[in-house]
Amino acid sequence: MKRFPAIQQLFLADEYAVSDHAIMEARKDGIEPNTVEKLTWVAINGKVIEQYPDRKRLLVYAELESDRLPVHIVIDHSCSIEPVIVTSYVPDNKHWIKYQIRKK
Numbered sequence: 292m293k294r295f296p297a298i299q300q301l302f303l304a305d306e307y308a309v310s311d312h313a314i315m316e317a318r319k320d321g322i323e324p325n326t327v328e329k330l331t332w333v334a335i336n337g338k339v340i341e342q343y344p345d346r347k348r349l350l351v352y353a354e355l356e357s358d359r360l361p362v363h364i365v366i367d368h369s370c371s372i373e374p375v376i377v378t379s380y381v382p383d384n385k386h387w388i389k390y391q392i393r394k395k
Contacts (some may be wrong), residue, residue, distance in 0.1 A: 298334075309375070309376045310378070312378055313330060314330075320380055321358075322358070329357075334364060336353050338351065348365055348369075361381060361390040363381075364379045
């Protein structure tokens with residue numbers, strides 16, 4: 292995904308948003324304290340595992356080093372100047388291979 296490095300730069304420059312839904316879902320899955328900082332870390336350090344070009348969204352994966360927790364975030368980049376983390380969750384290994392490849 293060619294656009295992802297530019298999106299990561301916006302996160303590094305604090306030019307992004309995190310939806311209330313993403314924060315709430317993250318906390319339900321145990322991504323706390325410092326929820327927003329952890330989700331931002333995933334955006335900056337993660338890798339794109341799925342793309343949804345028609346919706347201008349990316350599914351990004353990273354493992355939180357501090358918690359040893361796999362995390363998925365969905366980034367909406369329909370606004371080129373401010374990407375938004377719209378949701379987040381800890382993936383279930385029943386549905387994912389190594390948390391990065393969707394099982395059929």
